[in-house]
Amino acid sequence: MSTFEDHSHDIELLTSVKPYVIGLCVMEHSALFGIVDARGDVLCSESVPMSDYPEPTAFVFDICDRLLPMIEKCGGLERIKAMGISACSGNNRNGCIENPSNLKWGGKIPLAKMFQGSLAIPVSLLNDATAAAMGEMTFGAAHGLQNFVAVSVNVGLGAGIFVxxxxxxxxxxxxxxxxxxxxxxxxxxxxxxxxxxxxxxxSRRGIIDNLFELFKTYPELTSTLRQVKKEDMTIDMIAEAAEAGDEVANKVLNYSGELLGKALVPVASFINPEAFVLCGEVGTKCGRFMQRAILEALNVNLFSQMKWQTRVLLSSLDLSEAPLLYASAEAWNTKAV
Ligand SMILES: [Zn+2]
Structure with missing residues (x-):
């Protein structure tokens, strides 16, 4: 090995003393956490069911316990820059989860502070849609964009906004x-x-409700989805049927996209974004069947001088890793306190 190569290796080591961050995504049914590097590669991750944690103290204790072997595997805590948390009902300003409607925990939970106390590294917390926007800008479809809105469609629907x-x-x-x-x-x-x-x-429930309304409105249209009971219907089934050319599945996603496009008109009018980025489980699975309807509804209803200037993009991230990448993205900006 030449001296030059040895020297460059030293520089690389010096500039990457903290090459990793921890991400934790708190969702309705599960929490996903792990360690991520600056390229968005997930080094290790684990998922736990939220039903195991009726209160947040036990949750923080157990997640830290499970993170320790991961941290050791990555070279110890001194190699970790910070931790980022993404949570539904997360407050972007104070690092708390506040009155979460879809978690068992009530009140105001200072989750960022609790993890910071346990791990002794900087911890930030964003609501899930703001974290999704941060993640799409850092690793995904919004890379290089300065003004955009990430539209996160899951159990609920929220927007993360960059201006x-x-x-x-x-x-x-x-x-x-x-x-x-x-x-x-x-x-x-x-x-x-x-x-x-x-x-x-x-949303997941909303699109399924739309589907069963369309079944009644168009009794003459055949669809493989008619054989499925409402309680067994999933977004995957609707996306797969749309892919296979099922007319009702395409109609329902077109209709849902039209509703979303109309609702985004004031958003586009107020902040003039370069793009809307569809993300979240439903947005990612169904986005390409909704994209055209969103774009048309948006532009039909926009003020003439704003028409056809805002793109509708789809998340480019793998759905199995996206929540963790979203949660971790803000950690790269988090400074020690
Ligand atoms: Zn509501």
């Missing part, structure tokens, strides 16, 4: 709650207590 290359955090940490904008006054009951919210029509 002038910075994440919009909101006045008190809650931002991008487009899922609870009323699109049909007096419409379907939403989990938030209102009626006719966008998320009651464009």
């Amino acid at each position: 002038n290359n910075r994440a919009v955090l909101g006045y008190n940490g809650r931002v991008g709650e487009i899922g609870h904008v009323t699109i049909f006054p007096g419409g379907r009951a939403c989990g938030c207590g209102k009626e006719g919210c966008l998320e009651s029509y464009v």
Whole structure:
């Protein structure tokens, strides 16, 4: 080996003393956590069911316990820059999960502070949609974009917003709650207590409800999905049927895309984004069957001088790793406190 090569190796070691971050994604049914490098390669990861943790203290204790062998495998805590947490009902401003409707934990939980106390590294926490935007900008379809909105479609629907290359955090940490904008006054009951919210029509449950309404509206149309009971229907089945050319499956995703596109018109009008990026489980699985309808509904309804300027992109990340990459992305910006 030449001297030059030895020297470059030393420089590489010096500049990458903390080459890893920890990501933790707290979801409705499970938590996914692991260690990620700057290229977005997941070195190790594990998933646990949230039903095992009726309260957050035991959760923090157990996740730290499970992280320790991973941290050792990566060369110890001194090689870890920070930890990033993504959580539904996460407050971007204070590192807390606040009154989560889909977790058993109630009240205000200072999860970032709890992990920071246990691991002794900087910890940041973002709500899931803001984390998704951060992740898509760092590793995915929004790479290189400075003004964009990540539209995360899962059990619910939320938006992560970047303006002038910075994440919009909101006045008190809650931002991008487009899922609870009323699109049909007096419409379907939403989990938030209102009626006719966008998320009651464009989400995992919402799209399935749309499908069963379409079955009634178009009794003449045949579909393999008619054999499936409503309680057994999944988004995967709808996406697979759409892929196979099923007319009703394509119709329902087209309709759901149209509703989403109309709802994004004020968002595009207010912040003039370069692109909307569809992500989340439903967004990723069904996005390509909704993309055209979103784009058309958006542009038909936009002010003439804004038409056809905003793209609709699909997440380019693998769905099995995306939640962890989203959670970890903010950790690269997190400074020691
Ligand atoms: Zn609602």
